[in-house]
């Protein structure tokens with residue numbers, strides 16, 4: 717799981733931004749439409765099939781998935797049903813793909829967030 721929220725600032729600490737839910741599943745259109753978010757927001761992926769979440773460097777489906785921070789990071793391993801969160805801590809473009817073989821290229825499971 718990716719780090720989420722403020723690091724142990726006390727029981728009253730709350731996320732500074734908005735939680736953005738995203739249903740993470742195969743797309744019938746080529747892929748997800750581009751999304752926007754603000755610094756401090758957290759995208760919350762949820763899925764019911766066999767999927768995972770990987771931060772990838774750009775809008776291209778990688779040929780293979782292996783960690784190479786900060787732009788290649790496993791946000792969540794492949795699991796049958798699950799949830800994962802990622803907080804946007806800086807402006808920029810963020811891309812996430814499903815690392816299950818065929819799900820990015822064949823299933824449209826890649827999404828872009830432009831964070832300002």
Ligand SMILES: [Cu+2]
Pocket residue numbers: 766767768814815816819825
């Ligand atoms: Cu998948």
